[in-house]
Amino acid sequence: QAAGAAERLTEILAEKPAIQAPLHPKLLPATARGAISFDDVSFSYPAGPDRAAVHGLSFQVKSGETVAIVGPSGAGKSTVFSLLLRFYDPEIGKIMIDGVNVREADPVAIRERIAIVPQDVTIFAASARDNIGFGRPDASQAEIEAAAKDALADEFILKLEKGYDSEVGERGVTLSGGQRQRVAIARAILRDAPILLLDEATSALDAESETLVQTALERLMQGRTTIVIAHRLATVLKADRILVMDGGCIVEEGTHQSLVANSGIYARLAKLQFETGANAFRGAAE
Structure with a gap:
Protein backbone atom coordinates (compact mmCIF):
# COMPACT_ATOMS: atom_id res chain seq x y z
CA GLN A 1 0.00 0.00 0.00
CA ALA A 2 2.83 2.39 0.92
CA ALA A 3 4.56 1.64 -2.40
CA GLY A 4 1.32 2.29 -4.28
CA ALA A 5 0.74 5.59 -2.47
CA ALA A 6 4.30 6.70 -3.19
CA GLU A 7 3.88 5.81 -6.86
CA ARG A 8 0.62 7.78 -7.06
CA LEU A 9 2.26 10.77 -5.35
CA THR A 10 5.08 10.67 -7.92
CA GLU A 11 2.48 10.64 -10.72
CA ILE A 12 0.66 13.63 -9.24
CA LEU A 13 3.90 15.62 -8.87
CA ALA A 14 4.85 14.79 -12.46
CA GLU A 15 1.53 16.02 -13.85
CA LYS A 16 1.61 19.43 -15.49
CA PRO A 17 -1.03 21.82 -14.14
CA ALA A 18 -3.76 22.67 -16.64
CA ILE A 19 -2.99 26.39 -16.28
CA GLN A 20 0.66 27.23 -16.84
CA ALA A 21 2.59 30.49 -16.87
CA PRO A 22 3.20 31.97 -20.34
CA LEU A 23 6.73 31.72 -21.69
CA HIS A 24 7.13 35.49 -21.29
CA PRO A 25 4.54 36.52 -18.68
CA LYS A 26 3.38 40.12 -18.42
CA LEU A 27 4.26 41.73 -15.12
CA LEU A 28 1.49 43.12 -12.95
CA PRO A 29 1.97 46.80 -12.02
CA ALA A 30 4.39 47.27 -9.11
CA THR A 31 1.75 49.31 -7.27
CA ALA A 32 -1.23 47.01 -6.79
CA ARG A 33 -4.60 48.75 -7.04
CA GLY A 34 -6.80 45.67 -7.12
CA ALA A 35 -8.99 46.78 -10.04
CA ILE A 36 -10.86 43.87 -11.67
CA SER A 37 -12.82 43.52 -14.89
CA PHE A 38 -14.63 40.66 -16.60
CA ASP A 39 -15.28 41.34 -20.30
CA ASP A 40 -17.85 39.09 -22.01
CA VAL A 41 -16.54 35.98 -20.23
CA SER A 42 -17.95 32.53 -21.02
CA PHE A 43 -16.74 29.26 -19.53
CA SER A 44 -17.81 25.62 -19.18
CA TYR A 45 -16.20 23.13 -16.80
CA PRO A 46 -14.37 20.23 -18.50
CA ALA A 47 -16.76 17.77 -16.82
CA GLY A 48 -19.79 19.52 -18.38
CA PRO A 49 -18.67 21.11 -21.65
CA ASP A 50 -22.24 21.40 -22.97
CA ARG A 51 -23.40 23.56 -20.06
CA ALA A 52 -21.97 27.05 -19.63
CA ALA A 53 -21.12 27.78 -15.98
CA VAL A 54 -20.99 31.48 -16.91
CA HIS A 55 -21.75 33.16 -20.24
CA GLY A 56 -21.48 36.74 -21.47
CA LEU A 57 -20.31 37.82 -18.01
CA SER A 58 -19.22 41.46 -17.87
CA PHE A 59 -18.61 43.60 -14.80
CA GLN A 60 -15.99 45.85 -13.22
CA VAL A 61 -14.86 46.24 -9.63
CA LYS A 62 -12.99 49.46 -8.89
CA SER A 63 -10.00 49.64 -6.59
CA GLY A 64 -11.19 49.50 -2.98
CA GLU A 65 -14.81 48.74 -3.91
CA THR A 66 -16.89 46.04 -2.21
CA VAL A 67 -19.16 44.07 -4.53
CA ALA A 68 -21.52 41.39 -3.25
CA ILE A 69 -22.64 38.52 -5.49
CA VAL A 70 -25.90 36.79 -4.69
CA GLY A 71 -27.88 34.16 -6.53
CA PRO A 72 -29.32 30.67 -6.30
CA SER A 73 -27.15 27.56 -6.13
CA GLY A 74 -25.52 26.85 -9.49
CA ALA A 75 -25.80 30.47 -10.66
CA GLY A 76 -22.05 30.72 -11.33
CA LYS A 77 -20.95 32.64 -8.22
CA SER A 78 -18.09 30.30 -7.27
CA THR A 79 -16.97 30.10 -10.90
CA VAL A 80 -16.19 33.83 -10.77
CA PHE A 81 -13.68 33.09 -7.99
CA SER A 82 -12.16 30.09 -9.82
CA LEU A 83 -11.62 32.13 -12.98
CA LEU A 84 -10.20 35.10 -11.11
CA LEU A 85 -7.71 32.83 -9.35
CA ARG A 86 -6.90 31.33 -12.75
CA PHE A 87 -7.71 27.79 -11.78
CA TYR A 88 -9.34 27.82 -15.24
CA ASP A 89 -9.22 30.10 -18.27
CA PRO A 90 -12.39 31.34 -19.98
CA GLU A 91 -13.17 30.03 -23.46
CA ILE A 92 -14.39 33.46 -24.53
CA GLY A 93 -13.67 36.94 -23.18
CA LYS A 94 -10.97 38.23 -20.89
CA ILE A 95 -10.37 38.90 -17.21
CA MET A 96 -8.15 41.82 -16.21
CA ILE A 97 -6.42 42.63 -12.92
CA ASP A 98 -4.90 46.12 -12.77
CA GLY A 99 -5.07 46.37 -16.56
CA VAL A 100 -3.30 43.05 -17.25
CA ASN A 101 -5.06 40.11 -18.89
CA VAL A 102 -4.70 37.30 -16.33
CA ARG A 103 -4.12 34.81 -19.16
CA GLU A 104 -0.90 36.71 -20.00
CA ALA A 105 0.35 36.83 -16.40
CA ASP A 106 2.04 34.24 -14.20
CA PRO A 107 -0.72 32.44 -12.20
CA VAL A 108 1.52 32.58 -9.10
CA ALA A 109 1.79 36.38 -9.42
CA ILE A 110 -2.00 36.63 -9.78
CA ARG A 111 -2.63 34.53 -6.66
CA GLU A 112 -0.12 36.50 -4.62
CA ARG A 113 -2.41 39.53 -5.02
CA ILE A 114 -5.48 37.68 -3.73
CA ALA A 115 -6.52 36.60 -0.23
CA ILE A 116 -9.39 34.17 0.21
CA VAL A 117 -11.69 33.48 3.13
CA PRO A 118 -13.58 30.35 1.97
CA GLN A 119 -16.92 29.07 3.17
CA ASP A 120 -15.36 25.89 4.51
CA VAL A 121 -12.21 26.95 6.32
CA THR A 122 -9.22 24.62 6.04
CA ALA A 193 -3.27 41.21 -0.49
CA PRO A 194 -5.02 44.04 -2.38
CA ILE A 195 -7.89 41.76 -3.48
CA LEU A 196 -10.12 39.81 -1.09
CA LEU A 197 -12.43 36.99 -2.14
CA LEU A 198 -14.89 36.11 0.58
CA ASP A 199 -17.31 33.20 0.41
CA GLU A 200 -19.45 33.68 3.48
CA ALA A 201 -20.24 30.63 5.57
CA THR A 202 -23.87 29.56 5.42
CA SER A 203 -23.68 27.70 8.74
CA ALA A 204 -25.45 29.55 11.51
CA LEU A 205 -23.31 31.02 14.28
CA ASP A 206 -24.51 32.05 17.71
CA ALA A 207 -25.17 35.78 18.08
CA GLU A 208 -21.86 36.56 19.81
CA SER A 209 -19.76 34.67 17.24
CA GLU A 210 -21.73 36.28 14.40
CA THR A 211 -20.91 39.75 15.74
CA LEU A 212 -17.21 38.93 16.22
CA VAL A 213 -16.87 37.42 12.74
CA GLN A 214 -18.69 40.35 11.12
CA THR A 215 -16.48 42.89 12.94
CA ALA A 216 -13.31 40.99 11.94
CA LEU A 217 -14.46 40.82 8.30
CA GLU A 218 -15.14 44.55 8.22
CA ARG A 219 -11.60 45.20 9.45
CA LEU A 220 -10.21 42.86 6.79
CA MET A 221 -12.22 44.49 3.97
CA GLN A 222 -11.03 48.03 4.73
CA GLY A 223 -8.94 49.44 1.90
CA ARG A 224 -9.20 46.27 -0.21
CA THR A 225 -11.06 45.42 -3.38
CA THR A 226 -13.56 42.84 -2.14
CA ILE A 227 -15.84 40.42 -3.95
CA VAL A 228 -18.08 38.53 -1.57
CA ILE A 229 -20.50 35.68 -2.20
CA ALA A 230 -22.99 36.98 0.32
CA HIS A 231 -25.26 35.07 2.67
CA ARG A 232 -25.63 37.72 5.38
CA LEU A 233 -27.90 40.74 5.23
CA ALA A 234 -25.25 42.85 7.03
CA THR A 235 -22.84 42.23 4.16
CA VAL A 236 -25.14 43.26 1.32
CA LEU A 237 -26.21 46.36 3.25
CA LYS A 238 -22.57 47.48 3.40
CA ALA A 239 -21.66 46.54 -0.20
CA ASP A 240 -21.13 49.34 -2.69
CA ARG A 241 -22.92 47.27 -5.33
CA ILE A 242 -24.73 43.95 -5.58
CA LEU A 243 -24.56 41.66 -8.61
CA VAL A 244 -27.41 39.18 -8.87
CA MET A 245 -26.48 36.05 -10.83
CA ASP A 246 -28.76 33.41 -12.28
CA GLY A 247 -28.02 30.83 -14.96
CA GLY A 248 -24.41 31.93 -15.31
CA CYS A 249 -25.02 35.61 -16.02
CA ILE A 250 -25.84 38.86 -14.22
CA VAL A 251 -29.59 39.46 -14.21
CA GLU A 252 -29.76 42.43 -11.83
CA GLU A 253 -27.33 44.98 -10.45
CA GLY A 254 -27.67 47.78 -7.92
CA THR A 255 -27.78 48.57 -4.23
CA HIS A 256 -29.85 46.68 -1.66
CA GLN A 257 -32.46 49.44 -1.60
CA SER A 258 -32.80 49.76 -5.38
CA LEU A 259 -33.00 46.00 -5.90
CA VAL A 260 -35.65 45.56 -3.20
CA ALA A 261 -37.67 48.31 -4.87
CA ASN A 262 -37.52 46.40 -8.17
CA SER A 263 -39.28 43.41 -6.56
CA GLY A 264 -37.28 41.08 -8.83
CA ILE A 265 -35.17 37.98 -8.22
CA TYR A 266 -33.02 39.71 -5.58
CA ALA A 267 -36.02 40.62 -3.45
CA ARG A 268 -37.31 37.03 -3.66
CA LEU A 269 -33.89 35.51 -2.94
CA ALA A 270 -33.24 37.79 0.00
CA LYS A 271 -36.45 36.83 1.76
CA LEU A 272 -35.47 33.16 1.49
CA GLN A 273 -31.72 33.36 1.86
CA PHE A 274 -30.77 35.97 4.41
CA GLU A 275 -30.85 34.53 7.88
CA THR A 276 -31.75 37.88 9.44
CA GLY A 277 -35.30 37.41 8.19
CA ALA A 278 -37.77 39.25 6.01
CA ASN A 279 -38.80 41.82 8.60
CA ALA A 280 -35.26 43.14 9.12
CA PHE A 281 -34.78 42.94 5.36
CA ARG A 282 -37.82 45.09 4.65
CA GLY A 283 -36.96 47.51 7.44
CA ALA A 284 -33.45 48.07 6.08
CA ALA A 285 -34.89 48.97 2.70
CA GLU A 286 -37.16 51.69 4.07
Whole structure:
Protein backbone atom coordinates (compact mmCIF):
# COMPACT_ATOMS: atom_id res chain seq x y z
CA GLN A 1 0.00 0.00 0.00
CA ALA A 2 2.83 2.39 0.92
CA ALA A 3 4.56 1.64 -2.40
CA GLY A 4 1.32 2.29 -4.28
CA ALA A 5 0.74 5.59 -2.47
CA ALA A 6 4.30 6.70 -3.19
CA GLU A 7 3.88 5.81 -6.86
CA ARG A 8 0.62 7.78 -7.06
CA LEU A 9 2.26 10.77 -5.35
CA THR A 10 5.08 10.67 -7.92
CA GLU A 11 2.48 10.64 -10.72
CA ILE A 12 0.66 13.63 -9.24
CA LEU A 13 3.90 15.62 -8.87
CA ALA A 14 4.85 14.79 -12.46
CA GLU A 15 1.53 16.02 -13.85
CA LYS A 16 1.61 19.43 -15.49
CA PRO A 17 -1.03 21.82 -14.14
CA ALA A 18 -3.76 22.67 -16.64
CA ILE A 19 -2.99 26.39 -16.28
CA GLN A 20 0.66 27.23 -16.84
CA ALA A 21 2.59 30.49 -16.87
CA PRO A 22 3.20 31.97 -20.34
CA LEU A 23 6.73 31.72 -21.69
CA HIS A 24 7.13 35.49 -21.29
CA PRO A 25 4.54 36.52 -18.68
CA LYS A 26 3.38 40.12 -18.42
CA LEU A 27 4.26 41.73 -15.12
CA LEU A 28 1.49 43.12 -12.95
CA PRO A 29 1.97 46.80 -12.02
CA ALA A 30 4.39 47.27 -9.11
CA THR A 31 1.75 49.31 -7.27
CA ALA A 32 -1.23 47.01 -6.79
CA ARG A 33 -4.60 48.75 -7.04
CA GLY A 34 -6.80 45.67 -7.12
CA ALA A 35 -8.99 46.78 -10.04
CA ILE A 36 -10.86 43.87 -11.67
CA SER A 37 -12.82 43.52 -14.89
CA PHE A 38 -14.63 40.66 -16.60
CA ASP A 39 -15.28 41.34 -20.30
CA ASP A 40 -17.85 39.09 -22.01
CA VAL A 41 -16.54 35.98 -20.23
CA SER A 42 -17.95 32.53 -21.02
CA PHE A 43 -16.74 29.26 -19.53
CA SER A 44 -17.81 25.62 -19.18
CA TYR A 45 -16.20 23.13 -16.80
CA PRO A 46 -14.37 20.23 -18.50
CA ALA A 47 -16.76 17.77 -16.82
CA GLY A 48 -19.79 19.52 -18.38
CA PRO A 49 -18.67 21.11 -21.65
CA ASP A 50 -22.24 21.40 -22.97
CA ARG A 51 -23.40 23.56 -20.06
CA ALA A 52 -21.97 27.05 -19.63
CA ALA A 53 -21.12 27.78 -15.98
CA VAL A 54 -20.99 31.48 -16.91
CA HIS A 55 -21.75 33.16 -20.24
CA GLY A 56 -21.48 36.74 -21.47
CA LEU A 57 -20.31 37.82 -18.01
CA SER A 58 -19.22 41.46 -17.87
CA PHE A 59 -18.61 43.60 -14.80
CA GLN A 60 -15.99 45.85 -13.22
CA VAL A 61 -14.86 46.24 -9.63
CA LYS A 62 -12.99 49.46 -8.89
CA SER A 63 -10.00 49.64 -6.59
CA GLY A 64 -11.19 49.50 -2.98
CA GLU A 65 -14.81 48.74 -3.91
CA THR A 66 -16.89 46.04 -2.21
CA VAL A 67 -19.16 44.07 -4.53
CA ALA A 68 -21.52 41.39 -3.25
CA ILE A 69 -22.64 38.52 -5.49
CA VAL A 70 -25.90 36.79 -4.69
CA GLY A 71 -27.88 34.16 -6.53
CA PRO A 72 -29.32 30.67 -6.30
CA SER A 73 -27.15 27.56 -6.13
CA GLY A 74 -25.52 26.85 -9.49
CA ALA A 75 -25.80 30.47 -10.66
CA GLY A 76 -22.05 30.72 -11.33
CA LYS A 77 -20.95 32.64 -8.22
CA SER A 78 -18.09 30.30 -7.27
CA THR A 79 -16.97 30.10 -10.90
CA VAL A 80 -16.19 33.83 -10.77
CA PHE A 81 -13.68 33.09 -7.99
CA SER A 82 -12.16 30.09 -9.82
CA LEU A 83 -11.62 32.13 -12.98
CA LEU A 84 -10.20 35.10 -11.11
CA LEU A 85 -7.71 32.83 -9.35
CA ARG A 86 -6.90 31.33 -12.75
CA PHE A 87 -7.71 27.79 -11.78
CA TYR A 88 -9.34 27.82 -15.24
CA ASP A 89 -9.22 30.10 -18.27
CA PRO A 90 -12.39 31.34 -19.98
CA GLU A 91 -13.17 30.03 -23.46
CA ILE A 92 -14.39 33.46 -24.53
CA GLY A 93 -13.67 36.94 -23.18
CA LYS A 94 -10.97 38.23 -20.89
CA ILE A 95 -10.37 38.90 -17.21
CA MET A 96 -8.15 41.82 -16.21
CA ILE A 97 -6.42 42.63 -12.92
CA ASP A 98 -4.90 46.12 -12.77
CA GLY A 99 -5.07 46.37 -16.56
CA VAL A 100 -3.30 43.05 -17.25
CA ASN A 101 -5.06 40.11 -18.89
CA VAL A 102 -4.70 37.30 -16.33
CA ARG A 103 -4.12 34.81 -19.16
CA GLU A 104 -0.90 36.71 -20.00
CA ALA A 105 0.35 36.83 -16.40
CA ASP A 106 2.04 34.24 -14.20
CA PRO A 107 -0.72 32.44 -12.20
CA VAL A 108 1.52 32.58 -9.10
CA ALA A 109 1.79 36.38 -9.42
CA ILE A 110 -2.00 36.63 -9.78
CA ARG A 111 -2.63 34.53 -6.66
CA GLU A 112 -0.12 36.50 -4.62
CA ARG A 113 -2.41 39.53 -5.02
CA ILE A 114 -5.48 37.68 -3.73
CA ALA A 115 -6.52 36.60 -0.23
CA ILE A 116 -9.39 34.17 0.21
CA VAL A 117 -11.69 33.48 3.13
CA PRO A 118 -13.58 30.35 1.97
CA GLN A 119 -16.92 29.07 3.17
CA ASP A 120 -15.36 25.89 4.51
CA VAL A 121 -12.21 26.95 6.32
CA THR A 122 -9.22 24.62 6.04
CA ILE A 123 -7.60 24.17 9.45
CA PHE A 124 -4.52 21.96 9.66
CA ALA A 125 -3.42 19.63 12.45
CA ALA A 126 -0.87 22.17 13.63
CA SER A 127 -0.58 24.98 16.14
CA ALA A 128 -2.79 28.07 16.11
CA ARG A 129 0.32 30.08 15.23
CA ASP A 130 1.17 27.87 12.24
CA ASN A 131 -2.41 27.88 11.01
CA ILE A 132 -2.42 31.67 10.82
CA GLY A 133 1.15 31.72 9.47
CA PHE A 134 0.10 29.79 6.35
CA GLY A 135 -1.22 33.16 5.12
CA ARG A 136 2.38 34.34 4.70
CA PRO A 137 5.08 31.79 5.51
CA ASP A 138 7.81 34.41 6.07
CA ALA A 139 5.78 36.33 8.69
CA SER A 140 7.28 36.96 12.10
CA GLN A 141 5.63 35.85 15.34
CA ALA A 142 4.77 39.48 16.10
CA GLU A 143 3.05 39.85 12.70
CA ILE A 144 1.08 36.64 13.24
CA GLU A 145 -0.12 37.81 16.65
CA ALA A 146 -0.98 41.28 15.30
CA ALA A 147 -3.11 39.65 12.56
CA ALA A 148 -4.85 37.50 15.20
CA LYS A 149 -5.66 40.60 17.24
CA ASP A 150 -7.14 42.36 14.20
CA ALA A 151 -9.22 39.26 13.47
CA LEU A 152 -10.44 39.11 17.10
CA ALA A 153 -8.84 35.66 17.39
CA ASP A 154 -6.19 36.65 19.94
CA GLU A 155 -8.49 36.40 22.95
CA PHE A 156 -9.58 32.78 22.44
CA ILE A 157 -6.09 31.66 21.32
CA LEU A 158 -4.54 32.96 24.54
CA LYS A 159 -7.08 30.90 26.51
CA LEU A 160 -5.88 27.68 24.87
CA GLU A 161 -3.57 25.51 26.98
CA LYS A 162 -0.37 26.59 25.23
CA GLY A 163 -1.65 29.79 23.66
CA TYR A 164 -0.40 30.26 20.11
CA ASP A 165 1.58 27.02 20.33
CA SER A 166 -1.55 24.94 21.08
CA GLU A 167 -2.38 22.22 18.58
CA VAL A 168 -5.89 22.78 17.24
CA GLY A 169 -6.43 19.24 15.89
CA GLU A 170 -7.30 17.84 12.48
CA ARG A 171 -9.69 20.27 10.75
CA GLY A 172 -9.64 22.41 13.88
CA VAL A 173 -11.78 20.02 15.93
CA THR A 174 -10.90 21.87 19.13
CA LEU A 175 -12.28 25.15 17.75
CA SER A 176 -15.84 26.38 17.28
CA GLY A 177 -17.16 27.44 13.87
CA GLY A 178 -16.73 31.12 14.69
CA GLN A 179 -13.18 30.54 15.96
CA ARG A 180 -12.21 28.69 12.77
CA GLN A 181 -13.56 31.56 10.69
CA ARG A 182 -11.54 34.09 12.70
CA VAL A 183 -8.36 32.02 12.14
CA ALA A 184 -9.09 32.20 8.39
CA ILE A 185 -9.63 35.96 8.62
CA ALA A 186 -6.34 36.35 10.53
CA ARG A 187 -4.65 34.35 7.77
CA ALA A 188 -6.06 36.72 5.14
CA ILE A 189 -5.06 39.82 7.15
CA LEU A 190 -1.52 38.46 7.39
CA ARG A 191 -1.44 37.89 3.62
CA ASP A 192 -2.18 41.61 3.14
CA ALA A 193 -3.27 41.21 -0.49
CA PRO A 194 -5.02 44.04 -2.38
CA ILE A 195 -7.89 41.76 -3.48
CA LEU A 196 -10.12 39.81 -1.09
CA LEU A 197 -12.43 36.99 -2.14
CA LEU A 198 -14.89 36.11 0.58
CA ASP A 199 -17.31 33.20 0.41
CA GLU A 200 -19.45 33.68 3.48
CA ALA A 201 -20.24 30.63 5.57
CA THR A 202 -23.87 29.56 5.42
CA SER A 203 -23.68 27.70 8.74
CA ALA A 204 -25.45 29.55 11.51
CA LEU A 205 -23.31 31.02 14.28
CA ASP A 206 -24.51 32.05 17.71
CA ALA A 207 -25.17 35.78 18.08
CA GLU A 208 -21.86 36.56 19.81
CA SER A 209 -19.76 34.67 17.24
CA GLU A 210 -21.73 36.28 14.40
CA THR A 211 -20.91 39.75 15.74
CA LEU A 212 -17.21 38.93 16.22
CA VAL A 213 -16.87 37.42 12.74
CA GLN A 214 -18.69 40.35 11.12
CA THR A 215 -16.48 42.89 12.94
CA ALA A 216 -13.31 40.99 11.94
CA LEU A 217 -14.46 40.82 8.30
CA GLU A 218 -15.14 44.55 8.22
CA ARG A 219 -11.60 45.20 9.45
CA LEU A 220 -10.21 42.86 6.79
CA MET A 221 -12.22 44.49 3.97
CA GLN A 222 -11.03 48.03 4.73
CA GLY A 223 -8.94 49.44 1.90
CA ARG A 224 -9.20 46.27 -0.21
CA THR A 225 -11.06 45.42 -3.38
CA THR A 226 -13.56 42.84 -2.14
CA ILE A 227 -15.84 40.42 -3.95
CA VAL A 228 -18.08 38.53 -1.57
CA ILE A 229 -20.50 35.68 -2.20
CA ALA A 230 -22.99 36.98 0.32
CA HIS A 231 -25.26 35.07 2.67
CA ARG A 232 -25.63 37.72 5.38
CA LEU A 233 -27.90 40.74 5.23
CA ALA A 234 -25.25 42.85 7.03
CA THR A 235 -22.84 42.23 4.16
CA VAL A 236 -25.14 43.26 1.32
CA LEU A 237 -26.21 46.36 3.25
CA LYS A 238 -22.57 47.48 3.40
CA ALA A 239 -21.66 46.54 -0.20
CA ASP A 240 -21.13 49.34 -2.69
CA ARG A 241 -22.92 47.27 -5.33
CA ILE A 242 -24.73 43.95 -5.58
CA LEU A 243 -24.56 41.66 -8.61
CA VAL A 244 -27.41 39.18 -8.87
CA MET A 245 -26.48 36.05 -10.83
CA ASP A 246 -28.76 33.41 -12.28
CA GLY A 247 -28.02 30.83 -14.96
CA GLY A 248 -24.41 31.93 -15.31
CA CYS A 249 -25.02 35.61 -16.02
CA ILE A 250 -25.84 38.86 -14.22
CA VAL A 251 -29.59 39.46 -14.21
CA GLU A 252 -29.76 42.43 -11.83
CA GLU A 253 -27.33 44.98 -10.45
CA GLY A 254 -27.67 47.78 -7.92
CA THR A 255 -27.78 48.57 -4.23
CA HIS A 256 -29.85 46.68 -1.66
CA GLN A 257 -32.46 49.44 -1.60
CA SER A 258 -32.80 49.76 -5.38
CA LEU A 259 -33.00 46.00 -5.90
CA VAL A 260 -35.65 45.56 -3.20
CA ALA A 261 -37.67 48.31 -4.87
CA ASN A 262 -37.52 46.40 -8.17
CA SER A 263 -39.28 43.41 -6.56
CA GLY A 264 -37.28 41.08 -8.83
CA ILE A 265 -35.17 37.98 -8.22
CA TYR A 266 -33.02 39.71 -5.58
CA ALA A 267 -36.02 40.62 -3.45
CA ARG A 268 -37.31 37.03 -3.66
CA LEU A 269 -33.89 35.51 -2.94
CA ALA A 270 -33.24 37.79 0.00
CA LYS A 271 -36.45 36.83 1.76
CA LEU A 272 -35.47 33.16 1.49
CA GLN A 273 -31.72 33.36 1.86
CA PHE A 274 -30.77 35.97 4.41
CA GLU A 275 -30.85 34.53 7.88
CA THR A 276 -31.75 37.88 9.44
CA GLY A 277 -35.30 37.41 8.19
CA ALA A 278 -37.77 39.25 6.01
CA ASN A 279 -38.80 41.82 8.60
CA ALA A 280 -35.26 43.14 9.12
CA PHE A 281 -34.78 42.94 5.36
CA ARG A 282 -37.82 45.09 4.65
CA GLY A 283 -36.96 47.51 7.44
CA ALA A 284 -33.45 48.07 6.08
CA ALA A 285 -34.89 48.97 2.70
CA GLU A 286 -37.16 51.69 4.07
